[in-house]
Amino acid sequence: MTYSVQFGDLWPSIRVSLLSEQKYGALVNNFAAWDHAIAELEQLSARDFVNEAFSHWQLEPESGPPAAPAFWTYSPNIRCFTFARGDASRFPCARLGSMGVLDYYLMDAASLLPVLALGLQPGDTVLDLCAAPGGKTLAMLQTGCCRNLAANDISSSRTSRLQKVLHSYVPQDIRDGNRIRVTSWDGRKWGELEGDTYDRVLVDVPCTTDRHSLHEEENNIFQRSRKKERQMLPLLQVQLLAAGLLATKPGGYAVYSTCSLSHLQNEYVVQGTIELLANQYSIEVQIEDLTHFRKLFTDTFFFFPSCQVGELVIPNLVANFGPMYFCKLQRLT
Numbered sequence: 001m002t003y004s005v006q007f008g009d010l011w012p013s014i015r016v017s018l019l020s021e022q023k024y025g026a027l028v029n030n031f032a033a034w035d036h037a038i039a040e041l042e043q044l045s046a047r048d049f050v051n052e053a054f055s056h057w058q059l060e061p062e063s064g065p066p067a068a069p070a071f072w073t074y075s076p077n078i079r080c081f082t083f084a085r086g087d088a089s090r091f092p093c094a095r096l097g098s099m100g101v102l103d104y105y106l107m108d109a110a111s112l113l114p115v116l117a118l119g120l121q122p123g124d125t126v127l128d129l130c131a132a133p134g135g136k137t138l139a140m141l142q143t144g145c146c147r148n149l150a151a152n153d154i155s156s157s158r159t160s161r162l163q164k165v166l167h168s169y170v171p172q173d174i175r176d177g178n179r180i181r182v183t184s185w186d187g188r189k190w191g192e193l194e195g196d197t198y199d200r201v202l203v204d205v206p207c208t209t210d211r212h213s214l215h216e217e218e219n220n221i222f223q224r225s226r227k228k229e230r231q232m233l234p235l236l237q238v239q240l241l242a243a244g245l246l247a248t249k250p251g252g253y254a255v256y257s258t259c260s261l262s263h264l265q266n267e268y269v270v271q272g273t274i275e276l277l278a279n280q281y282s283i284e285v286q287i288e289d290l291t292h293f294r295k296l297f298t299d300t301f302f303f304f305p306s307c308q309v310g311e312l313v314i315p316n317l318v319a320n321f322g323p324m325y326f327c328k329l330q331r332l333t
């Protein structure tokens with residue numbers, strides 16, 4: 001009922017897509033023999049939507065981002081293969097390669113957009129505040145940009161899943177070095193723990209996980225017994241985003257993301273947090289315009305056309321990715 005009001009004519013199509021099988025992307029593991037993985041994925045007629053979008057932009061700059069430097073603010077070295085629109089093929093399971101790690105990671109391709117938007121640069125110190133099970137952490141590691149990466153999640157069982165993902169995809173010498181730190185703390189306290197510390201912060205918050213909630217009975221967030229928790233979600237999201245921004249260095253960037261369609265959990269949280277930081281901490285935060293980003297990936301995803309801040313990928317039967325909301329913020333002071 002809420003979403004039919006929020007999305008109007010678009011809702012029936014979003015709804016039927018949410019109820020249908022979702023599409024995946026295969027994130028190529030640069031720590032494996034990636035050339036083999038790419039050859040295999042190309043044989044399946046999948047395409048690397050990230051690099052295809054960038055090459056298309058270079059050939060036709062007038063349809064791409066307004067100025068060349070904007071291009072380089074995307075996180076580099078990420079390769080993710082998807083099947084074309086309308087092609088509902090599935091990827092085979094990832095295989096263990098000669099380097100002892102799996103060759104690709106299957107995830108909702110829209111989940112890469114927050115990582116691409118974060119715009120990692122070589123030598124960055126990075127915080128992933130709500131990291132488990134670790135798809136986005138792995139994507140950030142693929143960029144080769146992280147001088148240090150702190151991956152945190154309050155749930156110890158989910159943190160174990162994150163450790164397993166790292167174990168399966170990242171070689172031991174990189175895991176054992178002091179570049180990756182995995183913790184299981186309450187992210188809401190991060191501003192007090194490590195204020196003004198990180199160049200880039202990802203705040204991929206707990207939400208109503210709309211697609212998942214439609215298909216999974218167990219521990220469903222829409223159960224009557226979890227009503228209070230559900231009502232408190234926007235507050236928790238504001239607290240986590242505020243902590244993420246406090247942990248960001250002045251001049252650094254944070255990306256807020258959810259896999260919910262709800263404006264209450266998306267745009268309202270962003271706007272509420274900006275006000276909170278201004279009023280309580282006199283910290284100024286600016287929202288980055290991602291319109292060019294939407295244009296860049298318009299061949300792969302359907303975007304909701306009327307977001308006031310941030311971008312929202314909406315599920316569609318021929319490109320059944322998302323939902324994924326993301327908003328990029330720069331901490332100015």
Ligand SMILES: C[S@@+](CC[C@H](N)C(=O)[O-])C[C@H]1O[C@@H](n2cnc3c(N)ncnc32)[C@H](O)[C@@H]1O
Nearest residue numbers: 130131132133134135136154155186187204206
């Ligand atoms: C959407 S999931 C993160 C998905 C992850 N970023 C990925 O790409 O695989 C949200 C996560 O937030 C965690 N979480 C919930 N409350 C938290 C808190 N107060 N501090 C840190 N993490 C929290 C949950 O345990 C959950 O794993």
